[in-house]
Amino acid sequence: MAMPFLLEECAMAERVLGFAEALAVVLGEARGAATAMVTEVLALEAAEGRVLAESVRAERDQPPFDRATRDGFALRANDIGVALRVVGQVRAGERWSGPAVGVGEAVEIMTGAPLPEGADAVVMVEHTALEKEMLWVEAGRSLKRGENVVERGAEARTGAGLLPVGRLIGAAEVAVAASCGRAELPVFARPKVAIVATGDELVELGSNELDDAEIYNSNSHALAALVRGEGGVAGRLAIARDDRNDLWERVAQGSMWDMLILSGGVSMGKYDLVEQVLAEFDAEFFFTGALIQPGKPVVFGRLPKRGGTAHPKDGKWTGEWTYFFGLPGNPVSTQVCFHLFVAPLLRALAGRSVVAPSFSEARLEEDVRGGAKVTRFLPAEMTSAWDGVTVKVVGWQGSGDVSANARGNCYCVLPAEVEEFAKGEAVRVLLR
Ligand code: AMP
Ligand code: MG
Numbered sequence: 001m002a003m004p005f006l007l008e009e010c011a012m013a014e015r016v017l018g019f020a021e022a023l024a025v026v027l028g029e030a031r032g033a034a035t036a037m038v039t040e041v042l043a044l045e046a047a048e049g050r051v052l053a054e055s056v057r058a059e060r061d062q063p064p065f066d067r068a069t070r071d072g073f074a075l076r077a078n079d080i081g082v083a084l085r086v087v088g089q090v091r092a093g094e095r096w097s098g099p100a101v102g103v104g105e106a107v108e109i110m111t112g113a114p115l116p117e118g119a120d121a122v123v124m125v126e127h128t129a130l131e132k133e134m135l136w137v138e139a140g141r142s143l144k145r146g147e148n149v150v151e152r153g154a155e156a157r158t159g160a161g162l163l164p165v166g167r168l169i170g171a172a173e174v175a176v177a178a179s180c181g182r183a184e185l186p187v188f189a190r191p192k193v194a195i196v197a198t199g200d201e202l203v204e205l206g207s208n209e210l211d212d213a214e215i216y217n218s219n220s221h222a223l224a225a226l227v228r229g230e231g232g233v234a235g236r237l238a239i240a241r242d243d244r245n246d247l248w249e250r251v252a253q254g255s256m257w258d259m260l261i262l263s264g265g266v267s268m269g270k271y272d273l274v275e276q277v278l279a280e281f282d283a284e285f286f287f288t289g290a291l292i293q294p295g296k297p298v299v300f301g302r303l304p305k306r307g308g309t310a311h312p313k314d315g316k317w318t319g320e321w322t323y324f325f326g327l328p329g330n331p332v333s334t335q336v337c338f339h340l341f342v343a344p345l346l347r348a349l350a351g352r353s354v355v356a357p358s359f360s361e362a363r364l365e366e367d368v369r370g371g372a373k374v375t376r377f378l379p380a381e382m383t384s385a386w387d388g389v390t391v392k393v394v395g396w397q398g399s400g401d402v403s404a405n406a407r408g409n410c411y412c413v414l415p416a417e418v419e420e421f422a423k424g425e426a427v428r429v430l431l432r
Contacts, residue, residue, distance in 0.1 A: 016289035016296075019340075019375040023357070025286050026300065026341045030348035030355050033323070037351050038189040044177055047169050050187035051231060051351035056163040056173075059180050061153035065095075065114035070148040073106040073128060073135060074119035077145045083134035090116055106135050115149050122148035166353030168231075188351030193232040194254040195223045198240040198247060198265040198274060199329060218402060219263040219327075219334050226338050231350035232259070242271035251277055255306045255322045258349055261342060264329025266297040274326045275299055283324065291374040291416065292340070294333035294399035299326030300341060323349075330399035336377045336411060339432050358431040359413070362391035368421040370414050379408035382429055391429055 017025065039053040068074065074096075075084060084106040090096045092112035100118030101107055107116045115122070127138045137143065156162060162176050169177075169185065177185055202217040203210055210216070217239055224234035235257065240250040242265060254260035265274035275288060278301065285301040292298075302321040323345055327337045340357055347355040362382055370376075379401075382391045393412050396404030413428040414421060421427060 013285075014289065015285060015287045016291065017287045018291050022287050022290035022292075022298075022300075023340065023344075026344050027356060029286065029300075029302075029323070030345045033321075033345065033348050039186050040189055041184050041186050044174060044183055044185060047177075047185040047187050048174060049231065050169055050185075050190075052163055052165055052167045052169055052173070053186040053188045053351060055161045055165050056177055056180060056182060056185070058156040058158055058160045058162055060158050062155040062179070063150055063152060066152050067150045068109045068111055068113050068115055068122045068148060069150055070122055070124045071111050072109060072122045072125040072148065074101060074109040074116050074122050075106040076101065076103065076119060077121040077143045077147065079104060079106075080123065080137040080141065080143050083131075083136055086130075086133070086135050090114065120145045120149075124148065164353065166351055168352055168354075190231055190233045191258040191346060191349035192235065193227045193259040193261060193346065194235050194237055194257040195220050195227070196237045196240050196250045196254055196260065196262045197329075198242060198250075198262055200242045200271070202239045202264075204239060218331055219329065222331065222335060223261055223263065223338065226335070226343070227261070227346065230343050230346045231352070232346050240265075242273060244273055244277060247273055247277040248280065251281055251324075252306070254324070255281055255303055257322060258305075259342075259346065260322055260324040261338075262324065262326045263334050264327075266299050266326040266328055268297075272297075278303065278324060278326065290341075292336070293372060293374045293376045294330060295328055295337040295340070295377070296374065297326075297328045298333075298337045298341060300324070328399070331402040332379060332396075332399040332405045335405060335432075336430075339411070339430060340377070360389065360410075360429045360431055361426050362389040362412075362429045364412075364421055364423050364425050364427055365390050365392040367423050368393055368412070368414065368427075370418040370421055372414065373416055375416050376414040377411040377430055378414065379405045380410055380412035380429065381408050382410045389429075391427065 084104055087105050088098050089108040090113045091110045095114055096116030101116050109122055121143050123137050123143055127141050129136050163173055197217045197220045201214055203214045204217055220236045224236055227234035237250055237253055240247045262274050265272045281303045283301050283303040288299050289296055290298050302323045305320055305322045325342050327334045344355040378393045379396055380391050380393045391412050394404050394408045411430040413430055
């Protein structure tokens, strides 16, 4: 590569933000990015894991009739002190066809059946006794009007919103949609994310001839899994060497997707060229570093999206920008930065309304030394039990230690400048 290029680009302004500030920038961008979304209609089963593009509304009152919530007897609540005549039975799925339930009468009723006209409550079968074909309610029991009955429309009136736009469709949402008779749901198209690993030391899986100084490209695969987990379509592009032309080719390819995630090449090394090459694509940099560890050199910005044939098959654009992240190459840094910064924007591009990273609180199982000048995210193992949530930092060899990362299930957050965190103290935990 020609030297003048490097010298010229060294003047590029650095923008290193505190952690909270960097996250606020991502979340601000996420709010603005969630426009002009493409939608498609999928069968209910296929819509699972996708994001709802139109609200689901009650197509009729729910419940559609006054519904018994217990097996028992429908009657008039005022009548329970006397012997009652059982005048019939109504099962779930049936309607009571007899005359209105009168004073001194009861109708045997099953859970889920419509309350017969005239009755205003249901007494549980466990609280009754039949004596000489007359029904008695257990002595000392009181019964209120409406007891063991859910009134028509009490859950939702016709037309009421049950599921909002932007809701991730899981089992609970599938249940609501199905209860409204919806066999299909409109969902947002998935954002397309190009993944580019950079580095001269990287070798693609499938090659058995690894030199001592070479390593497998694990980041592309980890990132693809993370992208899919957040509702994106992941495309692993070929490894880019630490060479301006190679990187240029790959960024050119990546700029046809909704998002481009690069790993490696964003540190201070002589061959860390990612930022310079992105700048050649009229990139707008929102930040070029965050005061976190691991992951300090993380880069975030956007560049004008280019049309072309390399885009995935359906060729739908979801916006005019290609957002990019340059993540540090060390695998733990890559993953921490994904959870903190990439995931929120990706969720927004996928149409979700709740996008921020998830934090929890846990009590430390052991003392932890602090004192760093930056916010730290240490691989840790969280245990959620009935009597509370605890967390233990796992032993690791730094941000290259991909297996220590896998031994953990979260990241313990240590705020900057605090010297010591004592056993039993509550700390924040970044969930993944
Ligand atoms: P870099 O951020 O380019 O300075 O990379 C830092 C270190 O992360 C490298 O020396 C590698 O050990 C490791 N690394 C970089 N890229 C990858 C990758 N794609 N897969 C696994 N490890 C990587
Ligand atoms: Mg590198």
